[in-house]
Amino acid sequence: MDFPYTPTPFERWVSDTLINAGILSPSDICAEKICSAFGIEYTAHFGIAGSKTTDDGSYIVTDKRLHRPEQHEQFMHELGHVLRHYGDQTNMPDMFRKYQECDAEVFAMYAAIPLHMIDFSRPYSYQSLANEFNVTPRLALKRIENITQKIIWEQNQQQMICEPKAVPYDISQKSAETQRIMNQLKSQLQQKGESYEFKSLL
Known part of the structure; x- marks a missing residue:
C-alpha cells in the first residue's frame, strides 16, 4: 500500500504487529479478538485500569465506568504496556516510568487507528474516523493532526531539496x-x- 508520507518505524511496527495477529479491519479492533490473538487475559471492572505480565501470562484490566470509546482507548494503552514494556512501574525510576507512559500513549493512537486500515483516498472527518474506529473524537483528531503534520513536513523537506536557497x-x-x-x-x-x-x- 502506498502512503502519502513515510511512516515512522514505530508506526510500521504497530501496524505489522496487528497484521500478523490477524487484526485487519476496524471491526477486528476489539479487546476480545486482540486478547485471543496475543494470549492476554482481559477483564473490565469498576476501578482503575492496569496491566501486568508475569511468568504465568499477561492480563489487562480496564475501568468499566468509562464510556465505550474511552474504555477502548484505555485498553489500547494497556496493550502497549503488555506488548512493549517490562518491569513494575512502582519500582522503577520516575523518568523511565514517564517514558513508558508516553510510549503507551503513542502506541494507543497508532493501534486504535492503524496505518494499514486508513484509506487515504477517502475524505475523513475526525467524527467519521471516531465512529469507524470506535474512539473518542479527541483521539481521532489527534491521529488526523499527526498524519497531516507528517505530510506537511515531508512536502517542506522535498521543497527544500528541489529549491535550494541562494x-x-x-x-x-x-x-x-x-x-x-x-x-x-x-x-x-x-x-x-x-x-x-x-x-x-x-
Missing part, C-alpha cells in the same frame, strides 16, 4: 588568493556595467 557569497571567509581573484572578477564586471552580487547555493 545566499550572498561571503568573500571574507575565503582565502587571500580566492579574494584576490573574486575582486579582480568584480572589477571586470563593474567596468562592463554588470551585476557583481555573487551567490552560493546551500
Whole structure:
C-alpha cells in the first residue's frame, strides 16, 4: 500500500504487529479478538485500569465506568504496556516510568487507528474516523493532526531539496588568493556595467 508520507518505524511496527495477529479491519479492533490473538487475559471492572505480565501470562484490566470509546482507548494503552514494556512501574525510576507512559500513549493512537486500515483516498472527518474506529473524537483528531503534520513536513523537506536557497557569497571567509581573484572578477564586471552580487547555493 502506498502512503502519502513515510511512516515512522514505530508506526510500521504497530501496524505489522496487528497484521500478523490477524487484526485487519476496524471491526477486528476489539479487546476480545486482540486478547485471543496475543494470549492476554482481559477483564473490565469498576476501578482503575492496569496491566501486568508475569511468568504465568499477561492480563489487562480496564475501568468499566468509562464510556465505550474511552474504555477502548484505555485498553489500547494497556496493550502497549503488555506488548512493549517490562518491569513494575512502582519500582522503577520516575523518568523511565514517564517514558513508558508516553510510549503507551503513542502506541494507543497508532493501534486504535492503524496505518494499514486508513484509506487515504477517502475524505475523513475526525467524527467519521471516531465512529469507524470506535474512539473518542479527541483521539481521532489527534491521529488526523499527526498524519497531516507528517505530510506537511515531508512536502517542506522535498521543497527544500528541489529549491535550494541562494545566499550572498561571503568573500571574507575565503582565502587571500580566492579574494584576490573574486575582486579582480568584480572589477571586470563593474567596468562592463554588470551585476557583481555573487551567490552560493546551500
